[in-house]
Amino acid sequence: MTHPVHRDDVIGEARRVAAATDADLESVVADLETWVNADTPGGDVSALDRFAAELAHTLERYGLHPELVPAGERGLYLHAVLEGEGTARVALLSHHDTVFTHGTALARPFRRDAARCYGPGVADMKGGLAVAVHTARLLARGPRPFARLEVVSVPDEESRPHAPETIDRLEGFDAVLCLECGRPNGEVVSARKGATWFRIEARGHAAHAGVEPDVGRNAIHALAREAIRLLDLHHSRVGVTLQLTSVVGGEGLNTVASHASLTGDLRAITEDDLGWAVGEVAAFGEHDGIQFSLENLGGPPAFERTPAVASLAEAAILLGADLGHVFGEALTGGVSDGSWTAHRGIPTLDGLGPVGGLDHGPDEYIETATIPIRCGVVAGLVAAVDAGLLGDVW
Template identity: 40%
Template structure:
């Protein structure tokens, strides 16, 4: 436990916002040192720039064993916090909890993965075919640079274990909604609002109708949500607006419902109610859901290991996404929320329950053993 706390303090003390490639790489260097000391073959895989933004490298550690089953543990190095936050709000402990930027999401998970590997090494356990640990640089912004590499790493593994933090009540994450970002561009015709408004084709009016129609999709299928978060239109109050734009997102429990909702939005956009207006829909990013069917077997195994340790765990579904969504899309069995218990992610009050650490690290190591045994 003291070793975990010291390692967590060290990692939380490194600023590693998603757009701070140097900071992410500094955190990755620390992880690489730990993995190297545990006998892993370590590789730092550079990621491509995306729309002019450079992200850090993916740190990959591989250890061969005597068994046949391949197991992937993965967590992310990046946080949502700006450079300087680690100094302004340094790691601290109080009442059995640790506080600091990224302490739960996801630096506690990173350190837990390394310590679980250390537990296995100390026990001399190597009955796996290969144990792979991967730490990514851009999860907080949707993994635009590392998502494909993580999917490649997951291909063919027997189990993938995601080290996002457990829920505040200790639940593991057995399902996550899929999410798709959507933009609708609306083009009409400008006109003088006082002299000849009848010659205009008001894009803003179409945007208003469209917004209400998309809002009506909420709940039309179980767990389906549609949120138009940005609306823009017009240039001046005396011009009939020729252009408007809606930007929003769709979240759904399963891929069929996600695709249905996207198709419904596109169909509505193709049938504007304002005569002379045209709409164009763009799917900007689509993250598939983590469905309960992909996690059921591993959750049962984790619950059994937890029971042997005297830990009672449940399974929870959440609307937020993680890298586990992308891994599940490869068809690999995956389980999320295997990091220590924590909460208030992305807030100044973010915390991690230090008393949960020994049990969660033991559960993670035990789950690796159980998967290795088939």
């Protein structure tokens, strides 16, 4: 920047982008309508690639340089770059896959009433995508208080148990602003629990359940005892949760079950607690003639509220209040790709999309009036990161 940037300049940038979005709100909502009405079910690579290509085209029209990065079987990752005259590198992170199957948008297309927009994926997270894309569009007009602004939209967030395929591109970034929707009360997300999904298998020995039951080694009995033991992990430390999510086993009505398995969902606020809890899951007791195995199926790491995350949240809250939208920050048990970037040590703030809720259900919605405010908050955060204004000043 050619002159020292002050907090007032950052607030001014937030106000400028919020006002400009408000003035263009109909065209923002028109984009959102187009995107919601295009079904993008996770796993349907051709539908996802088609969407990514159209989004790239739109971003190019808005002044960004899009690139479609192939990621094997998972479809194309969209990275669209805007170069500026500042020093910071900031990513706006979204996804364009949804949990809804083909035909959902036809059955209940985008709809809008006085206060809200509805439709499949409107909150999770095509509304967030609208905030990312239109903030970038307005920042492209200048001034551009960043060295590199990168709009990222991935095709596989809802189902991928590992980091985004292109996460290395964000290495060394100064901030990642993740556009999952804000909580229903407006809160941004400054911490997410980490999750580990696992499968336990028990192997015993089959026998006739009536004639020689004691010759057998019943895997279901042993697994049931272990399942009861695992339940004690739920709330065993603050924030630790455990839910058993499936159980199967056995071979027939009159056979001692030789095999059984279950799956579980384990979550914790810190990586330490998650590691500890996984260790506890693996601490099987002795069961005569039964062999246990534990398979770790992966899951996102804990997104911890580091000082850098806290100062991003603080700045977002101040910028929101200036724009007339009072909100706080939240820890949530749900995970997002922000979990992966935060775990990489990139200061990350999430829940910056429009205020909304009821994700993954038929009544999913966003509050339309929060779109311009969130665009302003995101633009202000970009400017604040670039100006090195996070931390004490705020």
